[in-house]
Amino acid sequence: QVQLVESGGGLVQAGDSLRLSCAASGLTFSSYAMAWFRQAPGKEREFVASINWSGAWTYYTDSVKGRFSLSRDNAKNTVYLQMNSLKPEDTAVYYCAARPRDTAATMGAYNYWGQGTQVTVSS
Helix, strand or coil, X not given: CCEEEEECCEEEECCCCEEEEEEEECCCHHHEEEEEEEECCCCCCEEEEEECCCCCCEEECHHHCCCEEXXXXXXXXXXXEEXXXXXXXXXXXXXXXXXXXXXXXXXXXXXEECCCEEEEEEC
């Protein structure tokens, strides 16, 4: 059974940093691309960032470029989203997702999802 477990969310002030983690089990982690999506209250879930199976390629939505950094440790079956210079508009539930090999930016492309972790940024 595949499980993706997110952690690291919390309440921070604007300008602060957080690091989200997503620990995967039940799959061959090094064969899967990983991604983060987020969903703010009253809004649709949106793509944030993705990383391919090897970690060689990362992609970010424009609003987080230069502030967020995605990495993975295949030995630990974990992907990390380092979020710096957080803004109130980053407030959302952040979800980890997995799909085989190559990355994608659409929800429907991902096979597995975590339960989400809340990130709240106060102004």
